[in-house]
Amino acid sequence: MLDDPTNLIAALDRGESLSARWYTDPAITERELTHIFRKSWNYVGPLSELAQPGDYVTGTAGGVPVVVVRNERGLAGFVNVCRHRRHEVMKGRGKATMMQCGYHAWTYDLAGDLKRVPRSVAEPSLRLEDFPLLPIRAEALGPFVFVNLDKEAPSAKDCYGPVLDIIAGSGVALDTLELHSREDWRAPANWKAMLENYLECYHCAVAHPGFSAAIDVRPDNYTLAAHGWFSSQSGSVRPAALEGKARIKLYDVSGAVTQSQYHFLWPNLTININPGFPNLSVDVWIPDGPNATKGSSEQFFGPGVSEDFARDLVAFNEQVAREDDALTDSVQRGLLGGLPEHGRFLTSSEPLVIHFQKMIVNAMSGRSPL
Numbered sequence: 001m002l003d004d005p006t007n008l009i010a011a012l013d014r015g016e017s018l019s020a021r022w023y024t025d026p027a028i029t030e031r032e033l034t035h036i037f038r039k040s041w042n043y044v045g046p047l048s049e050l051a052q053p054g055d056y057v058t059g060t061a062g063g064v065p066v067v068v069v070r071n072e073r074g075l076a077g078f079v080n081v082c083r084h085r086r087h088e089v090m091k092g093r094g095k096a097t098m099m100q101c102g103y104h105a106w107t108y109d110l111a112g113d114l115k116r117v118p119r120s121v122a123e124p125s126l127r128l129e130d131f132p133l134l135p136i137r138a139e140a141l142g143p144f145v146f147v148n149l150d151k152e153a154p155s156a157k158d159c160y161g162p163v164l165d166i167i168a169g170s171g172v173a174l175d176t177l178e179l180h181s182r183e184d185w186r187a188p189a190n191w192k193a194m195l196e197n198y199l200e201c202y203h204c205a206v207a208h209p210g211f212s213a214a215i216d217v218r219p220d221n222y223t224l225a226a227h228g229w230f231s232s233q234s235g236s237v238r239p240a241a242l243e244g245k246a247r248i249k250l251y252d253v254s255g256a257v258t259q260s261q262y263h264f265l266w267p268n269l270t271i272n273i274n275p276g277f278p279n280l281s282v283d284v285w286i287p288d289g290p291n292a293t294k295g296s297s298e299q300f301f302g303p304g305v306s307e308d309f310a311r312d313l314v315a316f317n318e319q320v321a322r323e324d325d326a327l328t329d330s331v332q333r334g335l336l337g338g339l340p341e342h343g344r345f346l347t348s349s350e351p352l353v354i355h356f357q358k359m360i361v362n363a364m365s366g367r368s369p370l
């Protein structure tokens, strides 16, 4: 299915992109689910939503419905699928004393053990202890909770731990953030095309007038750094924006945070911090077939940040996302035609895109992404 990975990696290092069918072929997406998403840490939600026993959060990992619950022993992750007819057990987020399937009321305790099956007295050969929810790894890293279907994968802390220190350097105190709002979204572009757009700011001056008025996106001042399992971009607030002299109307960028940070955590989580009062947003990017991505955004703010600031910054982020969506929707239309078969990246301005594509090729070849 794949070309020789060694040749592909060498081509990527020269700036030659993956061929268009990597972004349009359903067989590639299928392989990404098994080779990437079922072997990696998948973000499911903030730790603050799992603070009390019985709190639970659902999500997916490589197409598999998952649930993380807090029980008396800590966080526990499970495949969120009933052992009976494989109906999803828990929905959304919330608080529960038991995990009960809404189809035939098979009921599991918070440790995942099957405790009650209606009419099971008439079924003496059914041993409830043989049918617990399937356990998976769940791990909190700072305020973020992840699951992994791969028992062998390195811990989330080993993969991403240092990103917490970089975030702390921005002036945002992770342990004080409060979840402000959350929304699900869908876009008609391949998940990799969307993340490759996230991973460079070469397009910022062209396509993001507001963003570029707030943040110094000039290549000498905007930094790009690959750290292995995660990568980071950073830029400073523009003095003109701070003085209210930007050519475009902006949100109030004054505040303790003077640096923006944009982190990508392999394979599909991004974390954004913008100048102003303490803020952080996360996005998850999940393939929905080859030609669409479904995701979710969560916006967090520090304690005491005004609702006006929160509303303005959310609007700012939405404007940038709209501009990015127009770009990547167009890229997907270009990719769907298959011509030209390859693109050409700038190795100096787009090294994080190349780093990402190399991880993709390695993982898809059955090797470690790094």
Ligand SMILES: [Fe+2]
Pocket (backbone or CB within 6 Å): 197, 198, 203, 204, 208, 323, 324
């Ligand atoms: Fe962008």
